[in-house]
Amino acid sequence: MIITKYNDLFIYDFEKEQEIRLTRQMRSKNPDWSKDGHKITFVGETNGLNQLFVLYLENDFENENWQPYKIDLETGKLLKKSNNIEYIRTAEIRGGKLVQVLSFENGRQIYHPRWSPDDSEIIFDTAEDYGRDIAVYNVKNKKYSILLSGKEELRYPIYHPTENAVYY
Numbered sequence: 001m002i003i004t005k006y007n008d009l010f011i012y013d014f015e016k017e018q019e020i021r022l023t024r025q026m027r028s029k030n031p032d033w034s035k036d037g038h039k040i041t042f043v044g045e046t047n048g049l050n051q052l053f054v055l056y057l058e059n060d061f062e063n064e065n066w067q068p069y070k071i072d073l074e075t076g077k078l079l080k081k082s083n084n085i086e087y088i089r090t091a092e093i094r095g096g097k098l099v100q101v102l103s104f105e106n107g108r109q110i111y112h113p114r115w116s117p118d119d120s121e122i123i124f125d126t127a128e129d130y131g132r133d134i135a136v137y138n139v140k141n142k143k144y145s146i147l148l149s150g151k152e153e154l155r156y157p158i159y160h161p162t163e164n165a166v167y168y
Contacts, residue, residue, distance in 0.1 A: 009042065011061065020061045024092040028053075030112050034119045041113045041122050044100075046076035046089065050110045052102035052124065052137065053078075058095045066092040077103045101137055102144055113137075116159045123147070123157045123166060134168055 009022040009031055022040075031042040040055045070079040073087035078100040091098075102110060106128065113124040120139055125132040126146075134148040134157045147166070148154050157168040 007045070009040065009055070020095075022055065022057075022061075022094050022096070024066065024094075025089060026091040026093070032114045032122075034115045035117060036119055039115075039119065041101075041115060043110050043113060044071075044076065046071055047073055049076040049104070049107075051076045051078075051100055051104070052110045052113055052122065054099045054101055054122075054139075055093065056097045056099065061095045064094070066094050067097075068092055069098050075103070075105055101139070101142070112156050114158045117161050121159075123159060125155045125157060125168075134166070 007027045007029060008024060009026065009028045011020045011022060012018070013020065027045045028042045029045065031040050033040055038057050040057065042053055042055070043050045044053050069091050071077070071089045071091055072079055072085055073089055078098065079085065079088065101122070104110070108126055108128045111125045111132070113122045115122060122137045122139065124135055124137070126135045127133065131151060132154050133146050134154045135144060136147050137144045148168070154168055157166050159166055
């Protein structure tokens with residue numbers, strides 16, 4: 001089971017009855033564990049902007065090897081270098097590698113990401129203004145596209161586990 005607490009990610013091991021913290025200062029929400037158990041997708045929030053991340057997990061959560069990541073407080077973008085950027089937040093990740101897969105600067109928001117049954121796509125609801133659309137991010141080719149759009153609210157999409165269908 002994975003939970004979000006104080007806007008960070010934790011794993012709770014039922015057998016060991018142990019909580020393992022995965023992030024510090026990440027402002028994470030809406031996590032979803034991949035079907036292969038090696039990745040977690042989630043929304044990271046900065047300055048009112050929601051960005052899409054994937055945490056690639058290692059098998060060893062016992063170590064205290066925290067890796068720092070710099071995030072631009074204005075755009076929410078994960079930075080490779082923090083030179084000449086005045087406002088940054090340092091987040092820390094334990095037991096894996098963090099990748100920002102989508103970042104919008106036009107105000108588009110990302111909500112409730114969920115993995116496809118084969119872990120090749122991440123589906124989520126998204127909005128630029130009023131109303132929400134359903135979008136898909138292809139992990140392999142790194143492409144984003146709107147799947148469904150309309151005047152009505154299209155929220156909380158999830159793939160059917162065995163059929164070629166999406167529920168929302």
